[in-house]
Amino acid sequence: MIFEEIRNDRLGEKYYTVKHSSGLRILVCPKEGFRSTYAVIGTLFGSINKEFIHNGKRVTVPDGTAHYLEHKLFESEDGDAFKRYSKTGASANAYTGFDKTCYLFSSTEQFEESLEILFDLIQSPYFTPETVAKEQGIIGQEIKMYDDSPEWRINMNLLQAMYQKHPLRIDIAGTVESIAEITPEILYECYNSFYNLNNMVFAVAGDVDPEKVLEVADRMLKPNAPVQTESIFPEEPYEVGEKYVEQILPVSVPLFALGFKDKAELRYATDKELLCTCIIQEAFAGEGSALYRDLLDKKYINSSFYLEYSSGLGYGYFSFQGETRYAKEVSETIKEAVKKLHETGISPEDFENARRCIYGRMIRSLDRPSSIASDMMENVFTNRSLYNCFDIFSEITLDEVNERLKHHLDPDNCCLSVIKAITDVT
Amino acid sequence: MSEIEKREICEGVEFWCVRDDRFKASRLSVNLYTPLNRSTAAANALLSWVLTRSCRRYPDMTSLARKLNDLYGAALYPSIRKAGDYQIISISSSAIDDRYTLNGESVSSELAELLCSIIFDPKLVNGHFDDEDVEQERRQLLEEIDGEYNDKRAYALKRCREIMCRDELYSIGRCGSREDVEALEHESIAAAWKRLLDNSKIIIMMLGNADSEKAFKSFSSFFADKPRKFRKLTATVPAVHEVRRVVETDEIAQSKLVMGYRCKLPATTREHIISKLMCTVLGGTPTSKLFENVREKQSLCYYCASAINNHKGIMSIDSGVETKNIEKAEKAITEQVELLKNGVISDDELLSAKLAMKNAFVSIMDGLSGIEGFYLLDAVSSCSYTPAEGAEIVDSITREEITSLASYIKLDTVFSLVGN
Missing domain, CATH: 3.30.830.10 (Metalloenzyme, LuxS/M16 peptidase-like)
Structure with a gap:
């Protein structure tokens, strides 16, 4: 099996990629002089993949199933993965997001042994009624911990208010009630659909030799016949479901999150689109922006303020967040600024200033094996590529950015989510 | 990776350097160590925020932020930590290495100069920091202290430490208390600035591929070789009588x-x-x-x-x-x-x-x-x-x-x- 080499000489970077005979896509980025290695394997199975067609059969699973499956796969017939990794010294973890589940480790010694464990655990499902039931207590505690987290709650409330149909509105871990419906059969069904190696991606960066990765893959990976797995998403209306949502929690400084919903598209954004979005984000609300200054001068926000953009299959939104005692005023100020932005567009000065800032951030992300490996994996899932954004960076024009702006930040299609303090209410 | 190289600029001021060409970014920070003290902790903390907001060359936060963007999104920020009974005030910066700039600019030397301006040449009017800057940063620091309660895991840990060390310097919050910050007089910020530069132990740390000789010389020129009064603490562990x-x-x-x-x-x-x-x-x-x-x-x-x-x-x-x-x-x-x-x-x-x-x-x-x-x-x-x-x-x-x-x-x- 021969690796394809992808390089960028200006950056002095390269990585290797191959479709392994087992069906698994493998990407390897050796970083000279590094002593640690970060490895991650993932599949596009997250909380939004609630309905799917597997080999012609339509399946609907309880809320929180992807996360539950992650917990259960971490444990095989011969004990939990942490115990196995503890013999190699690797620091291991797993996480479930809205649209994917990932298993990872970072090591400085015995890389091959750790990789064997990783490959073994994603290929060794072991679910019985007893082991499935046992996890309910721990996950129940995890759900409760998130119930107490103002940052988590404000985001989930925002998504539930903005999205009327799309499963983005479902909490990643589900609820105590929904996870009680999960059975070994459901977990096997999901496993066979999404953990087929043809549907997974493995990426590793740092102190690593591509040939050694192949050797372990040849030894450990059982060939998988491709399966047809297709996630189904309900048609999402353009309009937000609710314009306002609030919750009361024991916080001393209230929080706000203002979300602007994009038109839903059932495809991933391209490198160029995302670069334009990043520039818009920085130019409009970064620390050097007029809006940021205005909100601070009015004493509405503090340094916890930030703006982020998220998108995936069937969703895309901007979210402005932070601590504030003036949620409604912040929201009105931002909406006014958004209206003005659509009238004037981004100025050439703001464009250039934001562009340089974004470029610096992209360069820095190449210093961390963890972000290189995660980006390489993500890029396969979303049909993008690691160095492409550097190659196209200089081509991006202000016109393109202002064109992209038309798809974002509709002041009539936003939602304000607020976490109020108990003391503000009583 | 080469080892750490430590040089003395003058008594109590050291320049530490780790040369490493594996990275595409570099870091430079000024770190001030001072014994925790109820009457100065809050002023030291607020000072670090006021310093990183503006300086004489970039007199308002927007011009400074835009300068940092222009330096390819360079970062400049304060952090306040505790190590035992010491308070550590750090002003840190980082930026991409000169090898990766789009037009061959030297970001590293500009950043070193900027950090010197931030520390040694703040925007003072008649020896005082700008009222508006101080008030804006005071409000934010108060909200940050209040916000510690939002994360219940961190809050519970903090409460346990406070109760446990109630009779020790360590019970002082890393930014002082809410009341201390509220009560701060404007004059005390300038006083904290002078006191920290004169009496704290200072470590300037540089990491990456940038020219350390140049940075060493820039910083050296700001310290006169006069005796400094850094007080070293002796740590002890009190006996436990009852839980x-x-x-x-x-x-x-x-x-x-x-x-x-x-x-x-x-x-x-x-x-x-x-x-x-x-x-x-x-x-x-x-x-x-x-x-x-x-x-x-x-x-x-x-x-x-x-x-x-x-x-x-x-x-x-x-x-x-x-x-x-x-x-x-x-x-x-x-x-x-x-x-x-x-x-x-x-x-x-x-x-x-x-x-x-x-x-x-x-x-x-x-x-x-x-x-x-x-x-x-x-x-x-x-x-x-x-x-x-x-x-x-x-x-x-x-x-x-x-x-x-x-x-x-x-x-x-x-x-x-x-x-x-």
């Missing part, structure tokens, strides 16, 4: 249990590392005694972890538990601590803790901020070693050495935050 128990209630779904222990202050580098290993065996990894027995076997909590503070001789164990399980969890935790003290440590437990610690030590060297933090935190302690040396020492530690140090562990305070 103090404090219960608070709150509207939370998951209760928090924090147990604070007194430990021996490590006297040598080796003891420092034994102490860390002891804590790792107890509750530092997902196969540690606490995780394995309290969470996995008994399902008593979602997390249960221990952390050691070698500057203070304190260990804390914190967990998130269901209210009805608080007592059971405390009993289960106490059992594990007793086992540790009695030397009941299996070969597997010892080996996995060692491997995890070695992994952590070696991984530090793969990131500039990790290297920076590693050296800066131990600058006021009696031990000095590199991460590589740390990894080597871990290997040779015996079970007996751990048990011997564990015999000093004594429960001091139990704090619980209970859901209604």
